[in-house]
Amino acid sequence: MVHTPGAFMADNSFYQDEAFRLLFHRLPMACMLVDHRSGRIIDLNRAFHQRFGWRPELIIGQPERDFPMWSDPQQRRRLHGGSAVGASEPLEMLLRGRDGTIKPSLVSMEYIDVGGVAARLYTVQGHAGSIGGPGLPALAQTDTALEQSQERLRLALDAAQMGIWDLDLGSGRLHASARAARLHGFPGADWEGTLAAFMEDTAPSDRRAMRKAFVAICRGGQQRYRLTYRLLRRSGEPRWLEAIATLNRNASGRPLGMVGTLVDITERRRSEQALIDSENKFASLFQGSPDPYALLNTQTHVFIEVNRSFAEVFGYRPEQIIGRTLSEIGLWSETALADRVHGVLATGESLHNETMDLCDAQRRSHICEVSSSLLTINRQRCVLFGFRDVTERKAIEAQVKHLAYHDALTDLPNRILLKDRLEQHIALYDRHQLKGALLFFDLDHFKHINDSLGHSCGDAVLQEVTRRLAGNVRREDTVARLGGDEFVVLLSGLEADDGSFADSVQTTAEKLRFVLSEPMIIEGHSLQLSTSIGVALIPDHGESPDDLLKRADIALYRVKEAGRNGVAFFEQSMQVTASKRLVVENQLRRALALGEFKVYYQPQFDSLSHRVVGAEALLRWEHPEQGLIGPASFIKVLEESGMIIEAGRWVLAEACQFFSRLRESGLVGFDNFSLSVNISPRQFRQSGFVDLVRDSIGSQDLPPGCIKLEITEGVVIENISDTVEKMQELRQLGVSFAIDDFGTGYSSLSYLKRLPLDLLKIDQSFVRDCASNGNDAEIVRAIVAIARSLKLDMIAEGVETEEQLTFLRGMACHCYQGYLFSPPLDETAFMDLLSRT
Ligand SMILES: Nc1nc2c(ncn2[C@@H]2O[C@@H]3COP(=O)(O)O[C@H]4[C@@H](O)[C@H](n5cnc6c(=O)[nH]c(N)nc65)O[C@@H]4COP(=O)(O)O[C@H]3[C@H]2O)c(=O)[nH]1
Structure with a gap:
């Protein structure tokens, strides 16, 4: 490795003591300083350069043993052969100048301590001439030269702000230069006095330590020593001084005196302390950080230090990791990542929250955000790696992402994912001439399960359905849940070439329908589902x-219309029906906006008192071209499209206003007439329904008792507890309830018992043949018995003949509505009828 002087000096950060360097360069004798450990030249002083011509910038950083100055390697070895400590005896040597001349010189070598680092100081004290070169005149030690030399030393000491002192051990007198005296707080010029007086302000503990050290030096063979001590000045902060001294002994080794330098190192101490503080701060931050940290050497890639959190997260004890290399630990298991980290160490590039997969001691994966920064600690270049373990966060993010595309209850793909897959499959089928099928499932009357057995049971059914569907399709098929009880199966990659394609889809659909119809035991209930499938x-x-x-x-709709529990393939004609439905829907929307709806009223007659006791409000559509249309053909469309909410609100308001007009005309009284209004399931379930009824009745100042709401089984079945709650609220207002079409659907007696009802309507389907059909007669008899036992009023609807009426009266059911008495009438006709009866 080639060392440039600048780089070598920068590396030797210990050689930063400005005072030492100044003094070194001002010294009158030629001096060379060598790093003892590496053997490289640290510095040459000015006198050296002048005497030998070697240029420091070419020499510094080079190995001292290869320095061409040594003309005779044996001489050099002799110089080094002396003691490993202290100073060598001066040795006469032949040294080579840069111009090639050989200069006889008196060379001594001394081991010294520079900023805590062992160094060799070579001193060339003089020479007697030169051989083979231009030759220099011999230097006589004249007084002038000595004076010059002393002056230079004084200047050097001044520049280094150093004081000098000498102590005569015999007399105990100490002589201090003016600067040394000033450093001890004595004003003026040179100072002379006892050692005790000079050291008076020294901190007592330091004084004791100095005394001990001094005794040890005198007894031992050591010649030089260095001491630091505090001066406790009365004014201000204590000052730190450093004394470097040499002990002079006589020929028999008895200490005679000491000479030394004195320098104020308070600032240096402060910066050292600041450094220690900062290192402590770093250490406590490093150790205390909740995130794992590791310090690695940039050259050796060895772990220098790891913090507590590192040990906890990655499962290593610090001693298992410190001192070992990155490759040995294998923290980054992936080769590419490990290479990247080696690169970071080599280049000092910094990482910023880079997501990396790391391996702990148990080879478990940790996803971490890794950051790094280059540092110099204890003169070592190292990289500090910080790790933020985001394994959990990443798992949550993945879960959130999963939830966005999957149904939470069944973990099946949801509508978004299904559509995405469908998109891909369509493109794929197109390219490879394949076919597929989309099976739309609806569990028949699933709501009953939810309402009667509770939501947890409903959820368990959906999970069982999921298991059955997923277990009976191929791996490449997709089972998705769109919400509620709607499932979709995407059968993929079917061969397109033979005509049996549709047949095989049909077979699969039937198989799945069969699989779902197998009994299931859920929460102790034995259930059997039927399913409708549109393809x-x-x-x-x-x-x-x-x-x-x-x-x-659309195909599914067809199955439902046809009574559910079946499979239907889409056909173009269904589209036509669906489109027609859409046309009707649009027309109805228009009719609602243009006020084409009318309300007709069908009287309810008490055959016992021969009085009209009420009426049922029935919706009609006055179509501009087709004339008056009954609700049977459009009420379902209103219901399914949601328009029933608005239409229902309008009917209720109309009925209340009509009652008010009837009342005003004096044709009816509040206590002898009631108006029935049909309420659809959707209308009843809407939030704010109770308020709507209260406001409609209240706006006409009617007593609520004069309005009767007719509900159907559909309302009850949807959600019995919610239904009962709403009915009771309205009941408290005074509104009464009739149940329409009782016995035609699924409602049971237990339902009926829970409902706060007033009136039971005998459906016209039972009335129609009650006089001629024994079964119907029995049903009517049973319904009458139920009404009586539940203490409900009764009314029969659809009574067209005297026979029917006679039969009903025989059952003590005297109230009826039907064509026998009157069909539904418009407002005017109804009022006419009232005025006539
Ligand atoms: N064959 C026969 N039929 C008779 C006789 N007497 C009355 N009717 C018809 O029987 C139906 C009785 O109404 P519903 O059972 O409540 O059945 C109603 C009711 O469920 C629903 N509906 C009518 N208006 C409304 C309304 O404003 N809102 C809601 N949600 N549904 C309504 O539409 C259904 C049909 O209503 P409409 O066509 O008006 O048919 C009415 C009425 O015209 C008779 O002697 N013989």
């Missing part, structure tokens, strides 16, 4: 995910 073939039925989903849904 869209890819690419036959659509080329985009949205089209395919829509068409599979």
Whole structure:
């Protein structure tokens, strides 16, 4: 390695003591300083350069043994052969100048301590001439030369702000130069007095230490010593002084006196202390940090230090890791990452929160954000690595991402992921002439399970359905849940060439339907599901995910319409029906906006008192071209499209206003007439329904008891507890309830018992043949018995004949509505009828 002087000096940071360097260069004798450990030349002084012509910038950093100055290597070895400590005897040597001349010189070598580092100081004290060169005149030791030399030394000491002193051990008198005296707080010029007087302000503990050291020096063979001590000045801070002294002995080794220098090192101490403080701060930050940290040597790639958190996170004890290399530990298991980190150490490049996969002692993976910075600690260049373990955070992020594309309950792909896969599959099928199918599943009457057995049971059913579907399709197929009880299966990569493609889809769909229909035991309940499946073939039925989903849904709608529990493939005609439905929907929306709806009223007649006791409000559509249309053809569309909410609100308001007009006309009273209004399931479930009823009735100042709400089984089945709660709230206002179509659906007696009902309507489907069909007669009888036992009023609807009425009256059911008495009438006709009866 080639050392440039600048680089070598920078490396020898100990050689930064400005005072020493000044003194070194001002010394009158030629001096050379060598780093004892490396053997490299640290510095040559000015006198050396002048005497031998060697230029410091070419010499500094070179190995001293190769210095061409040594003309005779044996002489050099002799010089080194002396004691390993202290100073060598002066040796006459022949030294070579830069111009090649050989100069006889008196050379001595001394081991000294420079800033805590062992160094060799070569001193050339004089020479007697030169051989083979231009030759210099011999230097006589004249007084003038001595004076000049002393003056130079004084200047050097001044420049280094050093005082000098000497102590005569015989007399105990100490002589201090003016600067040394000033350093001890004595004013004026040179000082002379006793050692005790000079040291008076020295801190007592330091004085004791000095005394001990002095005794040890006198007894031992050591000649030079260095001491630091504090002066406790009355004014201000204590000052730190450093004394470097040489002990003079006589020929028999008895100490005679001492000479030495004195320098104020308070500032140096302060900066040293500041450095220690900063190192302590660094150490406590390093150790106390919750994040793992490791310090590595840039050259050897050895771990110098790791903190507590590092040990905890990566499972190593510090002693298992400190002193070992990066490669030995294998913290970065991936070769590419390890190479990157070796690169960071080599170049000093810094990392900033770079995500890396690391391995702990148990070879477990830790995802960490790694940062690094280059530092110099104890003159060693090292890289500090900081690790933030983000394994958990990354796992959460991955989970959040997973949740965005999966259904939380079943962990199946959700609509977004399904559409994404569908998109990819469509493109793939197109390229490879393959086909696929989209199966849209709806669990028939799943709501019943949720409502009657609770949501946890419903969830368990959905999970079981997931298991069955996933377990009965191929790995390349996708099972997705779109929400609620809607599942989709994407059958992929089917061969397109033979005509049996649709058949095989049909077979798979039937198989899945069968699999789902197998009984399941959920939370102790034995359940059996039936499923409706709508199928869209890819690419036959659509080329985009949205089209395919829509068409599979249309096919599913068809299955539901046909009574559920079946499979239907999409057909173009279904699209036509769906489109027609859409047209009707648009027309209805228009009708609502343009006020084409009307309310008709069908009287309810008490055959016992021969009085009209109420009426049912029935919706009609006055179509501009088709005339008056009954609700049977459009009420379902209103319900499914959600328009029933607005239409229902309008009917309720109309009915209340009509009642108010009837009342004003004096045709009815609050206590002898009630108006029934049909409430659809969707309308009943909407939030704010109770307020809507209260406001509609209140706006006409009607007593709530004159309005009767007719609900169907659909309302009850959806959510019994919510239904009961809402009914009770309205009941408290005074509103009464009738249950329409009782017995036609799934509602059970237990439901009926829980509902706060007032009136039970006998459905016209039972009334129609009650006089001629024994079964229907029995049903009517049973319904009448139930109503009676539950203390409910009764009314029969759809009564068209006297026979029916006679039968009903025989059952003690006297109230009825039907064509026998009157069809539904518009407002005017209804008022006419009232005024006539
Ligand atoms: N065959 C026969 N039918 C008779 C006889 N007497 C009355 N009807 C019809 O029977 C239906 C009785 O109404 P619903 O059972 O509540 O059945 C209603 C009700 O469920 C629903 N509906 C009517 N208006 C509304 C409304 O404003 N809102 C809601 N949500 N549903 C309504 O539409 C259904 C059908 O209503 P409409 O077509 O008006 O049909 C009415 C009425 O015209 C008769 O003697 N023989």
